[in-house]
Amino acid sequence: MNSKSKELADLFLAGDEKQALQLVQTYLENHTKDELYQLVLTPAMYWIGELWEKNIITVADEHLATAICDFVVSVTEVRRPALNSHKKKVMVLGPEGEDHYIGLKMVSSLFKENGWEVQYLGPNLPLDAAIDSANRWQPEVIALSAALAYRLPILKEYAVAFRALDFKPTIILGGRAVSLANWPASEPEGTIIVKELDQLKKWIQTGKEPDNDFSISI
Template sequence: MIIQARELAELFLAGEDEKAMDAVLEYLESHSHNELYHDLLTPAMYLIGDWWQENIISVADEHLATAICDFVVSAAELKRKPAHGIQRKVMVLGPEGEDHYIGLKMVSSLFKEHGWQVQYLGPNLPLDAALDSARRWQPDVIAMSAALAYRLPALKVYSEAFQELDFNPSIIIGGRAVASADISKIRTEGTLVVKDLPQLKTWLQTGKEKEDDLDISI
């Protein structure tokens, strides 16, 4: 029987890393990695985030669940065969103060699947360090995310700073806060807003998000 998001969340919270891994491997026998990330892992972690916000679970519980989810994502990634032949580069990061990173790893995985070179810098990266890395590596795309609404202004600050770089990288912003909030006030021209992994996959395959009035093309 294929595991559901709530069941997987409960395994994460119970510290059942081996059972969680077995369930995910069974899921991958009949589903793609993209389905794993979008339809199973993301809803499971959203549930855990909701339970934490509602004080149903503790901070320690949330950290345990995140660590096991990280283990599962990393193990699942080893079973994915990356594409080859594309020379484009993407830098993936979370702004300073943003500690959530599972979504960043899923985004990195999706870019790798489409043959991109990925520089994964993780969460909570100071702007100066991000700019320094960008100048040295000169990625075609810089992707960022925010899980909580009060981190959205930081995405705008980072986006504006990256848009000043002389090699003109495309900017992508996403994450739970982006997917659920009205971000019109922090959106900047030339920034692609990605609300879920299927939308990002479409953009990677076509080079353009047609429904977005601030399209960026690759």
């Protein structure tokens, strides 16, 4: 882990939101938001996960750290008013049972920064509610995230259900579980598997799909 992430993780664990925000804002003077998210905040939270797993910190420490990370991501998000009514639309959510949502917030932030209209529906959204919302709003893209490997089957279920909608949204799958999965396979039509935020940024800006060494079989 790099020293910035370590420093930030310590500030998260100390509950020091002021210093944490300052560090992040200083970093953003010379770096992009996806660099901040992918290279600093994500390793800091993964480190906190390791400390938690080893019982070096408590679940309360982890909750405090997550709350401050959440705050920092929210503050760095661009919240521009809609400039035109022809923005592309993306719906961002986690499937039922999935509680991890910091990655989803980062994905929302990246789409917003690139001029998309975003509906962030959060984690743990039942499929019927998600389908209903998608039918009403008709987004071009639906982005889904899963942190735990055993969530991959439900991710597939959601992806298949969304692709069956009349307006055929593009489905983007990401998250820790997705990036760790390692089964050679081809992606079904209309579904893009994204390992990291820089790949997402490239796709948003150029339409170029990630050229991963592997992808998940869904």
